[in-house]
Amino acid sequence: MAFSRRDFLKYAAMSAGGTMLAESSFFSARARERKEGGKVRYVPTTCEMCFWKCGVIAKVVDGKVVKLEGNPLHPQSRGRLCGRGQGGIGLLYDRDRLKVPMIRTGPRGENRYRQASWDEALDFVAGKLKEIAAKHGPEAVALFAHGSPGTYFNNLVRAMGSGNVAYPSFSQCLGAREVAWELTFGQGPNSTCERVDLANSRVIVLFGTHLGENMHNSQTQEFAEAVGRGAKIICVDPRYSTAASKASMWLPIRPGTDLALLLTWINIIIKEGWYDREYVEKYTTGFEELKEAVARYTPEWAAQETDLPMRDIIEAVRELGRYAPNVILHPGRHFAWHGNDVQRGRAMAIINALLGTWGRPGGIWLPPKVNLPAFSETPEHPEANNDPVVFGDYPFAGGEGLTQLLRETTITGDPYPIKAWFVAGTNLMKTLPKPELTRKAIDNLDLLVVVDVMPTDTVMLADVILPEATYLERHDGLFTITTREAGVAIRQPAIEPLYQSRPAWWIGSELCKRMGLGQYAVKDSWEARMRRQAKKWGIDYDELADTGYISLPGSATPYITADNQPVFNTPSKKIELVSSELEEEDFDPVPRYEPVEQPKRGEYRLLYGRSPVHTFTRTVNNQWLWELKKENEVWLNADEARRLGVRNGEIIRLENQDRVMSEPVRVRVTERIRRDCIFMIHGFGQDSPVMTRAYNRGADDQNLITRYKVDPICGSTGMRVNFVKIVKEA
Numbered sequence: 001m002a003f004s005r006r007d008f009l010k011y012a013a014m015s016a017g018g019t020m021l022a023e024s025s026f027f028s029a030r031a032r033e034r035k036e037g038g039k040v041r042y043v044p045t046t047c048e049m050c051f052w053k054c055g056v057i058a059k060v061v062d063g064k065v066v067k068l069e070g071n072p073l074h075p076q077s078r079g080r081l082c083g084r085g086q087g088g089i090g091l092l093y094d095r096d097r098l099k100v101p102m103i104r105t106g107p108r109g110e111n112r113y114r115q116a117s118w119d120e121a122l123d124f125v126a127g128k129l130k131e132i133a134a135k136h137g138p139e140a141v142a143l144f145a146h147g148s149p150g151t152y153f154n155n156l157v158r159a160m161g162s163g164n165v166a167y168p169s170f171s172q173c174l175g176a177r178e179v180a181w182e183l184t185f186g187q188g189p190n191s192t193c194e195r196v197d198l199a200n201s202r203v204i205v206l207f208g209t210h211l212g213e214n215m216h217n218s219q220t221q222e223f224a225e226a227v228g229r230g231a232k233i234i235c236v237d238p239r240y241s242t243a244a245s246k247a248s249m250w251l252p253i254r255p256g257t258d259l260a261l262l263l264t265w266i267n268i269i270i271k272e273g274w275y276d277r278e279y280v281e282k283y284t285t286g287f288e289e290l291k292e293a294v295a296r297y298t299p300e301w302a303a304q305e306t307d308l309p310m311r312d313i314i315e316a317v318r319e320l321g322r323y324a325p326n327v328i329l330h331p332g333r334h335f336a337w338h339g340n341d342v343q344r345g346r347a348m349a350i351i352n353a354l355l356g357t358w359g360r361p362g363g364i365w366l367p368p369k370v371n372l373p374a375f376s377e378t379p380e381h382p383e384a385n386n387d388p389v390v391f392g393d394y395p396f397a398g399g400e401g402l403t404q405l406l407r408e409t410t411i412t413g414d415p416y417p418i419k420a421w422f423v424a425g426t427n428l429m430k431t432l433p434k435p436e437l438t439r440k441a442i443d444n445l446d447l448l449v450v451v452d453v454m455p456t457d458t459v460m461l462a463d464v465i466l467p468e469a470t471y472l473e474r475h476d477g478l479f480t481i482t483t484r485e486a487g488v489a490i491r492q493p494a495i496e497p498l499y500q501s502r503p504a505w506w507i508g509s510e511l512c513k514r515m516g517l518g519q520y521a522v523k524d525s526w527e528a529r530m531r532r533q534a535k536k537w538g539i540d541y542d543e544l545a546d547t548g549y550i551s552l553p554g555s556a557t558p559y560i561t562a563d564n565q566p567v568f569n570t571p572s573k574k575i576e577l578v579s580s581e582l583e584e585e586d587f588d589p590v591p592r593y594e595p596v597e598q599p600k601r602g603e604y605r606l607l608y609g610r611s612p613v614h615t616f617t618r619t620v621n622n623q624w625l626w627e628l629k630k631e632n633e634v635w636l637n638a639d640e641a642r643r644l645g646v647r648n649g650e651i652i653r654l655e656n657q658d659r660v661m662s663e664p665v666r667v668r669v670t671e672r673i674r675r676d677c678i679f680m681i682h683g684f685g686q687d688s689p690v691m692t693r694a695y696n697r698g699a700d701d702q703n704l705i706t707r708y709k710v711d712p713i714c715g716s717t718g719m720r721v722n723f724v725k726i727v728k729e730a
């Protein structure tokens with residue numbers, strides 16, 4: 001998709017256009033219903049079209065959801081929704097939705113299923129789980145999850161005595177970033193919503209992070225505002241992204257060499273004195289050692305390594321220095337790039353530290369103070385029966401677990417067999433690198449249960465398919481929201497579940513009961529539980545149900561002041577420019593540059609990213625969003641296209657280093673990408689024929705990601721290490 005300035009404005013407008021609910025920032029569903037004569041219902045709830053958790057207001061007429069709008073009270077939406085958020089109706093009424101529980105009748109992958117009642121399906125699953133746990137131990141039951149449905153199956157699997165739970169949001173997404181910032185600042189930059197004060201930044205530096213295509217609502221709004229008021233944008237990306245088109249400086253870096261640029265910037269910041277002396281003195285440790293370690297990274301060297309003009313390398317960092325501390329080097333989000341990702345994250349964190357951005361306007365705001373008492377109605381989970389395999393030998397693998405290790409153990413049976421998978425809210429066949437291994441692991445299972453809303457590729461391999469109600473049909477939460485302030489949000493149904501779909505809390509709870517784990521089941525209903533939780537938190541549930549969001553007064557403490565000092569939870573209680581924890585584990589305590597493999601002539605590095613109107617594979621069949629973008633294309637540099645004799649719009653295939661071929665896909669010839677890489681949007685190329693709109697549209701990048709490089713520090717899987725050739729269709 002082409003991104004001119006007009007397009008960007010169109011997308012920015014799309015997130016704003018006609019969706020402003022009220023001029024004022026007040027909202028009450030009841031008041032609005034009364035005002036409109038009582039024929040229309042308004043239900044404030046929480047979006048799940050991606051993980052930004054925006055506040056949504058569903059307009060319901062005659063029992064049908066007719067419109068979704070952004071909640072003006074909710075800081076994540078600020079009265080607006082992105083295109084995907086508005087498109088939630090397309091999911092609710094998708095003709096291809098999962099409607100009834102199903103049990104597989106034919107060989108795996110042949111799409112033959114029969115309908116089952118909930119009782120039958122749940123009894124079947126519980127019976128199988130008991131059998132597997134009795135034979136192999138409870139740790140043979142594992143969970144892969146993403147988003148809110150995982151909560152309820154995490155409870156079930158842990159109650160059984162298994163610790164084998166993994167989320168792709170760590171090893172395929174932001175794990176390396178979180179670890180890098182924890183090592184440096186003792187805390188990540190937040191996972192639901194990065195604590196970046198874009199609204200007040202004078203210079204914003206983006207490494208990859210393609211804001212505007214990466215469409216996280218409030219963050220994109222703030223970015224658009226920053227562009228509007230003339231903040232300087234420096235965009236480091238081998239591709240002229242939407243963000244790059246707004247930038248005062250585009251640095252088309254050679255992919256994989258970001259650390260060379262970052263270390264050189266650290267050197268320049270120190271040598272030319274751009275760092276915040278007082279801040280560094282007061283809050284950091286290791287400055288002298290850092291200074292010495294980066295002295296060898298010169299601009300001349302970096303220019304060679306990164307393929308960027310030396311002048312630009314120097315000018316960009318001086319720009320940062322000039323406006324520091326009211327600047328931000330954005331921490332990024334999808335971080336699993338080349339397998340050396342924690343160290344790239346460390347260098348980014350160090351630059352923020354030197355410039356003193358943590359706790360400063362326009363930098364990283366300090367987390368709000370949340371004082372909500374813990375709430376639980378079930379006993380603590382037992383110790384895992386056997387050590388979980390999801391942390392491997394990676395000293396900094398996060399608590400979310402490493403998906404690829406669960407898969408590996410399922411294939412090898414080492415150190416013990418894994419025989420049942422629950423999959424909830426993740427499309428593993430498209431989400432994990434090296435999909436042939438995912439398939440191989442699945443073929444080793446005695447039971448695959450998938451809880452989903454659409455018949456995706458992974459769903460169509462399941463033994464039992466359990467149809468979840470969409471986010472517009474269920475209770476979930478309460479959610480604690482931490483932006484500049486803290487608040488509480490709610491998910492509640494706009495309408496009753498359609499067909500025989502059921503909320504995940506109910507499915508998980510029914511399985512607990514059938515497994516003899518009734519003490520872990522929900523006592524009555526999730527809504528009743530939410531009411532009890534609100535009471536314990538001192539929040540008026542009815543008010544929350546009416547407004548969708550209640551802020552916690554006095555929680556916001558965004559900037560450092562004399563009596564608001566930052567807390568760094570590192571071993572030294574300071575910002576660690578030199579990481580003592582890495583040193584202890586024999587990793588480089590200061591990031592050190594090591595080149596990554598580059599493509600040979602005639603090969604291109606495979607890069608991937610987001611479309612502003614889709615979320616991975618979860619929206620590609622959505623009528624509303626499908627109409628905006630039906631397939632992806634391969635971005636190919638114009639000079640390369642000429643050299644190869646490939647025309648714009650021509651259908652080609654990609655063949656990777658392991659001779660795996662892509663589906664046929666259209667080429668987009670463009671000046672807006674370097675010659676040594678190609679780019680495509682992730683999420684297309686569905687193999688499931690029952691996703692009738694998305695089936696066979698565009699190409700699947702995952703299919704070509706037949707190798708990945710694991711970060712030795714945290715175990716995340718760098719996926720931008722594959723090279724492809726263009727193959728012309730006969």
Ligand SMILES: Nc1nc2c(c(=O)[nH]1)N[C@H]1C(S)=C(S)[C@@H](COP(=O)(O)OP(=O)(O)OC[C@H]3O[C@@H](n4cnc5c(=O)[nH]c(N)nc54)[C@H](O)[C@@H]3O)O[C@H]1N2
Pocket residue numbers: 050051173174207208209210211213214215216236237238239241253254255256257258332333334335337607608609610611612613614615616679720
């Ligand atoms: N519309 C939409 N928005 C989303 C999502 C979605 O599915 N749809 N998903 C959300 C999620 S979960 C995540 S994690 C984020 C991900 O979004 P980001 O964190 O912004 O993702 P990146 O992987 O950094 O961004 C891809 C960009 O990196 C560039 N790039 C590739 N290789 C390199 C390199 O070696 N160096 C540099 N400097 N740049 C490189 C690509 O050209 C591309 O522009 O998006 C979130 N927002």
Ligand SMILES: Nc1nc2c(c(=O)[nH]1)N[C@H]1C(S)=C(S)[C@@H](COP(=O)(O)OP(=O)(O)OC[C@H]3O[C@@H](n4cnc5c(=O)[nH]c(N)nc54)[C@H](O)[C@@H]3O)O[C@H]1N2
Pocket residue numbers: 048146149168169172173174334424425426427428430431432433451452453454456468469470471504608609615616617618619682701702705719
């Ligand atoms: N090649 C490649 N791989 C990637 C990425 C990439 O850019 N390229 N991005 C990585 C990143 S950053 C991330 S975060 C992950 C994302 O990985 P996933 O979260 O697995 O992404 P999706 O493909 O959107 O799959 C979501 C699944 O949840 C289902 N779903 C949607 N809503 C609900 C619901 O309410 N209940 C239930 N039970 N199911 C629901 C959808 O139908 C779909 O099957 O992928 C990672 N993997």
Ligand code: SF4
Pocket residue numbers: 047048049050051052053054080081082083084085086215216217218
């Ligand atoms: S950013 Fe868009 S899709 Fe994501 S939660 Fe917000 S409105 Fe929904």
Ligand SMILES: [Mo]
Pocket residue numbers: 169172173174333334
């Ligand atoms: Mo992600």
